[in-house]
Amino acid sequence: MANIFYENDVNRSAIADRKVAVLGYGSQGHAHALNLKESGVDVCVGLRDGSGSVAKASEAGLTVKSLADASAWADVIMVLLPDTEQASVYEEQIAPNLEAGDALAFAHGFNIRFDLITPPDDVDVIMVAPKGPGHLVRRTYVEGGGVPCLIAVEQDATGGATELALAYAAGLGGARAGVIETTFTEECETDLFGEQVVLCGGVTELVRSAFDTLVDAGYQPEICYFECLHELKLIVDLMYEQGIGGMRFSVSDTAEYGDLSRGPRVIDDHVRETMKTILDEIQSGAFAAEWVAESRSGRENFNRLEAAGHEHRIEKVGSDLRDMMPWINAGRVSVQEASGGQG
Numbered sequence: 001m002a003n004i005f006y007e008n009d010v011n012r013s014a015i016a017d018r019k020v021a022v023l024g025y026g027s028q029g030h031a032h033a034l035n036l037k038e039s040g041v042d043v044c045v046g047l048r049d050g051s052g053s054v055a056k057a058s059e060a061g062l063t064v065k066s067l068a069d070a071s072a073w074a075d076v077i078m079v080l081l082p083d084t085e086q087a088s089v090y091e092e093q094i095a096p097n098l099e100a101g102d103a104l105a106f107a108h109g110f111n112i113r114f115d116l117i118t119p120p121d122d123v124d125v126i127m128v129a130p131k132g133p134g135h136l137v138r139r140t141y142v143e144g145g146g147v148p149c150l151i152a153v154e155q156d157a158t159g160g161a162t163e164l165a166l167a168y169a170a171g172l173g174g175a176r177a178g179v180i181e182t183t184f185t186e187e188c189e190t191d192l193f194g195e196q197v198v199l200c201g202g203v204t205e206l207v208r209s210a211f212d213t214l215v216d217a218g219y220q221p222e223i224c225y226f227e228c229l230h231e232l233k234l235i236v237d238l239m240y241e242q243g244i245g246g247m248r249f250s251v252s253d254t255a256e257y258g259d260l261s262r263g264p265r266v267i268d269d270h271v272r273e274t275m276k277t278i279l280d281e282i283q284s285g286a287f288a289a290e291w292v293a294e295s296r297s298g299r300e301n302f303n304r305l306e307a308a309g310h311e312h313r314i315e316k317v318g319s320d321l322r323d324m325m326p327w328i329n330a331g332r333v334s335v336q337e338a339s340g341g342q343g
């Protein structure tokens, strides 16, 4: 069983004495900067010159500096830029401003695990990875809760790296929910696998395949949307609150028998073999190499696949149905707003 840290295990002075630069003001960046500030930490935000986020971060009451100036000012540098952009920003703006005893921090192990960034020996290298999207990291903190965090230490130059990572996680609100120690390798590999096989890749393809099967069989698309996508939230909420057993207790016996007898036929040995192959591609570095090359060469595949996703008929049906249920996404950031608003 994992060792889990809570508020009482945290030495807050490990971060109270430090100056923290949060580089980037996207999904994670805005949440880290605002939560840390409200937890009493001395924080500034580092952004590209001309970034559209300068105004947003300033309006939120945060000090904004250039990436290089923020890195020079701080002794804890949290890199919250897209994984594919971190290495070049590290070379140009961060590395020249690193001093012995500084801490270089990440929210995902990608660049360290796959050797895209190699920090000098005299700095701490830590990870604080909230197990949830940035907007939830912010919202749950404001509500008095927190998102569970993983912490890891790749390099402990000062001898205080673990204490610092734990105090940083507590500043995000993570110690209210629980902080678990891991390694860059374990976090990175399990995170990539989870998003590819279950959370993003597995679930989107499961939903679309089931929707297509029903629509092609002649059922009304609106019914198929409610059945295969909308209701998923209700089931996932039950699993989130009570586990798989609790969900099975709440659904009808007919639904439960269908689950028990048909589930293993959908996710069969062939699917499990594919999962193992996908894990092998992550562990070997093949996925990371593919993604970095794709991103550096202009993201042609990424853009084509994303556009094809938007064209799928489930998106049109879903958009029309959700327009009739405005309470569903009340107060949430829309796709249109989000894609224009994080520069």
Ligand code: NAD
Pocket (backbone or CB within 6 Å): 023, 024, 025, 026, 027, 028, 029, 047, 048, 051, 053, 079, 080, 081, 082, 083, 085, 089, 107, 108, 129, 130, 132, 133, 134, 135, 342, 343
């Ligand atoms: P994001 O895309 O939401 O935000 C990235 C920020 O970097 C934006 O402010 C953007 O303007 C800026 N930026 C983009 N390219 C840049 C460049 N070349 N130079 C300087 N600034 C640039 O990113 P994110 O989703 O917050 O991810 C940041 C890190 O957090 C990643 O390592 C990611 O894996 C990790 N993470 C993200 C989530 C999440 O909820 N999205 C969850 C856990 C961990």
Ligand code: MG
Pocket (backbone or CB within 6 Å): 191, 192, 195
């Ligand atoms: Mg993840």
